[in-house]
Each structure stands twice: as structure tokens, then as C-alpha cells.
Amino acid sequence: MRIVLVGFGVVGRSFAELIDREARKLELDYGLRLKIVGIADQKGAAVSDEGIDPRKALESKTEKGTLEGLGAEVYTRGMKAVELIREADAEVMIESTPTELKRGEPGLSHIKMAMQNGRHVICTNKGPLAIAMPALIELAHHNDVMFKFSGTVGGGTPVLDFAKKCLEGSEIRSISGILNGTSNFILSKMAAEGVAMADALAEAQRLGYAEADPTYDIGGFDTACKLVITSNYVMGSSLSIRDVDIRGITEVTQEDIAKAKAREGVIKLIGRVGSSAKVSPEVVSSTHPLNVSGTFNAVCFDTHPAGEITLVGKGAGGMETATAVLRDLIEIRRTFTR
Numbered sequence: 001m002r003i004v005l006v007g008f009g010v011v012g013r014s015f016a017e018l019i020d021r022e023a024r025k026l027e028l029d030y031g032l033r034l035k036i037v038g039i040a041d042q043k044g045a046a047v048s049d050e051g052i053d054p055r056k057a058l059e060s061k062t063e064k065g066t067l068e069g070l071g072a073e074v075y076t077r078g079m080k081a082v083e084l085i086r087e088a089d090a091e092v093m094i095e096s097t098p099t100e101l102k103r104g105e106p107g108l109s110h111i112k113m114a115m116q117n118g119r120h121v122i123c124t125n126k127g128p129l130a131i132a133m134p135a136l137i138e139l140a141h142h143n144d145v146m147f148k149f150s151g152t153v154g155g156g157t158p159v160l161d162f163a164k165k166c167l168e169g170s171e172i173r174s175i176s177g178i179l180n181g182t183s184n185f186i187l188s189k190m191a192a193e194g195v196a197m198a199d200a201l202a203e204a205q206r207l208g209y210a211e212a213d214p215t216y217d218i219g220g221f222d223t224a225c226k227l228v229i230t231s232n233y234v235m236g237s238s239l240s241i242r243d244v245d246i247r248g249i250t251e252v253t254q255e256d257i258a259k260a261k262a263r264e265g266v267i268k269l270i271g272r273v274g275s276s277a278k279v280s281p282e283v284v285s286s287t288h289p290l291n292v293s294g295t296f297n298a299v300c301f302d303t304h305p306a307g308e309i310t311l312v313g314k315g316a317g318g319m320e321t322a323t324a325v326l327r328d329l330i331e332i333r334r335t336f337t338r
């Protein structure tokens, strides 16, 4: 299977490392022979019909910060990802550029270009889905390609496919979940150690869980993106992020945490969708399965007639997300070799 990687950061590089390390096993177990025929980052792109050695690409990116170490016959500085997607002879495009929530770019243009050129798409970038998921699903149908995005929710924890495949036959009435590891780390630390929000946030930044600008995580926007994607995929809604009522954790105080504790509860940032969609801090009973600590994610499906079913796992991480991309690739291969 010939693939193009658009975005060669934490996720893109973890994926390259994973398929390099597991090449033999992937072929033996799944008949998956993967060849990277193109890689784009912000500075340029590399294209090779014969295939790009993932090791060499990783070495070049580590040593030079670009892909120019692959050689002048392969690498073009300034080449745009859309050109690469159009020109490279690939079956699948893997999109892992940064999430942007105003216009969903540059991911949205990459996905459209790939689908219009008959490439299957695997996306870990939440921006295009939060803005235009129903339209992208329609475009994929129209062009007879698959559109997979397992890595956008839950990192390596298979939240979307668990709900879609394992809960088949049940009615999912509502979904509630802790979908952002950074916020959960901060709230857990505030509750366990009595520290203020600013100190817990500083610790999350020191450990690399939070960005220098943490608004996306603690403002509730990342949770809202994941809620939109989960609701649309699992419950068949047509939401965009504009339909979600969003309140983050910035105003949670030690006093709120103490009040929750007195009621045998904990404060968690919950994304909730049923008849409406919202993100806000809520008091959760300390014995409820959603009470996970640290950077863990937990998603609770309220199903009929089976009742509440909760899935817990690590919600992010480069290698974890790369495993989700791999699951998507395996599904694409299975679907198209039947």
C-alpha cells in the first residue's frame, strides 16, 4: 500500500517509526506491505516512487529539522503538501498537521485534495472534522474513498470503533466523557495535592502535557472537537464545534473542589452529548468509572438496554496515536481486498 504522510511531527514520525519497526509483522499478520511515497512538512516535501526509507527520513528530520537529508532528487524545499498529494502516486494520505479551529486549515484543503484525487484519507487532525465532518464524509462517499479518523479521539484507545462496532444492536442514548488528558491531569493534581490551578498548569507544561498556550486544552475546545467527532460518528448527528456550549476549567478553584469532596465527588471536565452538546466542569461521584486520574481519558456510553458502558485508556501520545492510524490502514486494506 502506497502512502503519503502530510505532517511529520510527533504523530507522523511515530507512525514512520512504528511501520519501520513492525514491517515484517505487518506483512505476515495483515498482508500489509507499506511504502511511503511522499512526506510533507511545513518547509517542503519529499517524493519517491521507489519509496522513502523511514529511517532516513527520521534521521534527516532529527538532524536538520527538514527532509533535505533525503537528497535533492527526492526533496524539494517549499513544495506544498497539496502539490505532493496531487502528484504522488499514492492510495492513502495520512493527515497529521496541527489542529486549527477557525477554518480547519491546512488540514481541510489536504483532505479535499486527497479525496478528489481518489486517495483514501486517515486523519489525526481534529480541526477539519470539528468544522466540516458531514461534508467530508459526503465527499468521501462521492469519490468512493474511505475516510478514517480513529486517532482523533482517545489516542490509541479505540473509542470510536468500540462504540460503532462493539455496541452494534444497542441504542446509544447519550455519551459523556473525559476527553482531554491535560485538563484531567490539572484537576487531578489540584484535588490530590491542594495546589492552585496556576501551579498545576505549570507542572503540566513542565511535563510536556500542556502547550505554552494552553487555551485549546483548558478552555474546553479540544474536548468539544472530540465530542463533535464522537457524536457524529456514533450517534449519526451532524454537529460542528459551533453547536457545542463550551466552558473550560479555568475558573475551577480549591473551594469548588472541597465542596465536591464534601459530596463524595470530584470535579472533572466533561463533554456530554444527548439532546444537546456541552463541555463544562461537573461533579462526578468518586465511585463512578469516569473518575479516572492523571492524563487518562474515559468515555461512558449510556446504552439501551445494556446500561452504562465505560471505556478507559491513555488519550494521547505519538506512538499511541500511530497505533490508531495503523488500525485505520488495516481496515482500509481489508475493505479493498475483499
Ligand SMILES: NC(=O)c1ccc[n+]([C@@H]2O[C@H](COP(=O)([O-])OP(=O)(O)OC[C@H]3O[C@@H](n4cnc5c(N)ncnc54)[C@H](OP(=O)(O)O)[C@@H]3O)[C@@H](O)[C@H]2O)c1
Pocket (backbone or CB within 6 Å): 006, 007, 008, 009, 010, 011, 012, 040, 041, 042, 043, 081, 096, 097, 098, 099, 106, 124, 125, 126, 127, 151, 152, 155, 315, 316, 317, 318, 321
Ligand atoms: N501528539 C498527540 O499525542 C496527538 C494525539 C491525537 C491527535 N493529535 C493531532 O494530530 C495532529 C498532529 O499532532 P502532532 O503532535 O504530530 O503535531 P506536531 O508535532 O506539531 O506536528 C505537526 C506537523 O505538521 C507539519 N505542518 C504544519 N503545517 C503544515 C502545512 N501547511 N503543510 C504540511 N505540513 C505542515 C509540521 O511541519 P514542521 O515539522 O516543518 O513544523 C509538523 O511536521 C494534530 O492535529 C493533533 O491535534 C495529536
